[in-house]
Amino acid sequence: MAIAKYLYLPALAILLSACATPSPADAALSAAVEQQINEEPGLESDHLTVQARNGTIYLNGLVDTAAEQAQAEGIAQSVPGVRHVVDMTGVRGNTF
Numbered sequence: 001m002a003i004a005k006y007l008y009l010p011a012l013a014i015l016l017s018a019c020a021t022p023s024p025a026d027a028a029l030s031a032a033v034e035q036q037i038n039e040e041p042g043l044e045s046d047h048l049t050v051q052a053r054n055g056t057i058y059l060n061g062l063v064d065t066a067a068e069q070a071q072a073e074g075i076a077q078s079v080p081g082v083r084h085v086v087d088m089t090g091v092r093g094n095t096f
Helices: 002-018 024-039 066-078
Strands: 048-053 056-063 084-091
Touching (some): 066 084
Antiparallel strands (some): 048 056
């Protein structure tokens, strides 16, 4: 029983590190991607959020069309320093 208690400590450490605040580099990367998306004409970005973690960009929120979804992902991918884009956006009106 005592050994099992110590097995949870590494898992807890990993979980807590995943919840840590982003590094300055990640914060700057998120800001750069957000700026590029906000400057894009025709792309409604009010409902999009951008987060960065170790050079990976996570896009969340809703867009009006699949074309806007692809456009947001392409913009994020084009920003220097972005290693990978995880697009978790959805298209309004689509149901699963």
